[in-house]
Amino acid sequence: MTVPTARTAPGASAVPTAPTAPTALTVPTASPAPAATPGTAASPLTVAVLGGTGFVGTAVSKALIDRGHTVLAVARTPRPVADGARFVPLDLAAARPDELAATLRAHGVGAVVNAAGGMWGLTEAQMVDANVTLVAHLLEAVAALPGPVRVVQLGSVHEYGLAPLGTSMTESYVPEPVMPYGKLKLECSNLVLDAAARGAVDGVVLRVGNVVGAGQPGHSLLGVVAGRLLAARAAGHADLTFGALVSLRDFLPLTDAAEAVAAAVTAPAVAGQVVNIGTGHAHNARQLVRMLIDASGIPATLTEAEAPGPETDWQQMGIGKAADLLGWAPRRTLADAIAELWAAAVAEAESGADTGADTSAGTGAGR
Numbered sequence: 001m002t003v004p005t006a007r008t009a010p011g012a013s014a015v016p017t018a019p020t021a022p023t024a025l026t027v028p029t030a031s032p033a034p035a036a037t038p039g040t041a042a043s044p045l046t047v048a049v050l051g052g053t054g055f056v057g058t059a060v061s062k063a064l065i066d067r068g069h070t071v072l073a074v075a076r077t078p079r080p081v082a083d084g085a086r087f088v089p090l091d092l093a094a095a096r097p098d099e100l101a102a103t104l105r106a107h108g109v110g111a112v113v114n115a116a117g118g119m120w121g122l123t124e125a126q127m128v129d130a131n132v133t134l135v136a137h138l139l140e141a142v143a144a145l146p147g148p149v150r151v152v153q154l155g156s157v158h159e160y161g162l163a164p165l166g167t168s169m170t171e172s173y174v175p176e177p178v179m180p181y182g183k184l185k186l187e188c189s190n191l192v193l194d195a196a197a198r199g200a201v202d203g204v205v206l207r208v209g210n211v212v213g214a215g216q217p218g219h220s221l222l223g224v225v226a227g228r229l230l231a232a233r234a235a236g237h238a239d240l241t242f243g244a245l246v247s248l249r250d251f252l253p254l255t256d257a258a259e260a261v262a263a264a265v266t267a268p269a270v271a272g273q274v275v276n277i278g279t280g281h282a283h284n285a286r287q288l289v290r291m292l293i294d295a296s297g298i299p300a301t302l303t304e305a306e307a308p309g310p311e312t313d314w315q316q317m318g319i320g321k322a323a324d325l326l327g328w329a330p331r332r333t334l335a336d337a338i339a340e341l342w343a344a345a346v347a348e349a350e351s352g353a354d355t356g357a358d359t360s361a362g363t364g365a366g367r
Contacts, residue, residue: 044068047265048109050092050138051116053079055215056154056208059258060115061085067262072107075116092116093129101141104149111150111265114138117188119181127184135188139195139203151203152264153192157250157278157315158182159207165248170318171207171274189274196272204270206261209278209317212288212337213254214344222338225289226345229296238293238300244307245286248314250278253337256330263326275322279330282316291335295342 047064051057052073061071061082073081076091090103104112118130135153142149160169161176177183189205196203216223225240232238260277264270286304293300322328 044070045110045265046070046072046108047111047113048072048074048088048104048107049085049113049115050074050134051114052085053077053081053087054115055213055217056211056254056257056261057113057115058082058215059213059254060113060261063255063258063262064113064265069262069265072109074103092134093118093126095137097137097140097144100137101144104141105145109145109149110147111152112138112142113152113154113261113265114188115154115261117154117185119184124180127180131184132187132191135191139191139201143195143200148202150265151192151201152261153188153203153205154261155189155205155207155274156182156185157207157209157276157317159186159189160315160317163314163316165314167314168280168316168318169276171276171321193272193274202271204264204267204272205274206264206277207274207317208257208260209250209252209276209315211254211257212251212334212341214340215254216341216345221285222288222292222341225292226296226341229293229298229300229342230345230349232298232300236299238298239303240289240293240300241303242289243305245284245289245304246307246313247285248282248316249285250281250315250317251283251288251334251337252278252330253332253334254340255337256332259331260322260326260328263328267326270325273321273325275325276317276319277322277328278317278319279334280317280319282314283334288334288338291338292342295335295338 047069049057049061049071052061052071053075057073058081061073064071065082065084071082071085072088073085074088074090074092076089078087078089081087088103114135116134119127122130138151142151158179159175159177159182160173161178161182163169163173175186177186192203192205195201212222216226218224218227228240229238257277264275289302293302319329
């Protein structure tokens, strides 16, 4: 396993700058939207959650409904949605801007959360369409609407890349992604930030940590572990073999992530901002695997490949800005999230349900 070399963190005096938007896809300039708070607890909105049938999108829908909003779960394939949400079929990766604008206009949408996107099982061109092209079309669609519409773009901690051990990456940290997924998510963020800077949309980017919780995608590390533990239940023992579990990541309970997104939908004065959403602590991947084994109650032998060197694969976010702008801080423990992950995996296995997210519905994995 090759561990990417981390870079030196910028000094404390670093000043956040808006990244330069990519030139391949641009969004037409619209007249600046009037300055206004998009909604309050007393005036709920109709919110379109793109990827609303996915791992993160379903949880976001629930959090929005709990706050009194009306939720449209927009995705390509009909799948279960949060209680109270309405499914709206649309192939987001293929939809034209005018198609998307017509859908948003027809339902009187006042805010859009983009929890869509994809990486696994896609070609490079499909990845671009499912991420960057989708965001460009969304911004064009929103700019064509008659009133101001808040756009909450779910970005990823992987936009930052890696950092030296002990570094807390605040929003001023210069993004240098090392993964293709992170590079695509950064392009998406740049499009939103550029459109917001030009007054074309009321957009905010949330850079979300590695999300853990019920409905964990099966291709993620914890999803794989859960699948192997489920398969070993009859035998009464699991033999788990993995590569070196040396990554130190900012893992975040799904429920906390969803509550942060719901807060961003109506928070004032966040247009054009990047806000980190994480726990503010790095945890070893091995710790989470062992927590999942413990939660399952299944005896297991965990075998790892030999690590190539010290544990230097590090990501930890500074989250003070989320408290200041969104009034948000994580409340749940990773043990809570792991327990919910396992309970949901068992329930799905016993019911025989297929609740996997389709590509256009936004898996939320690796965010």
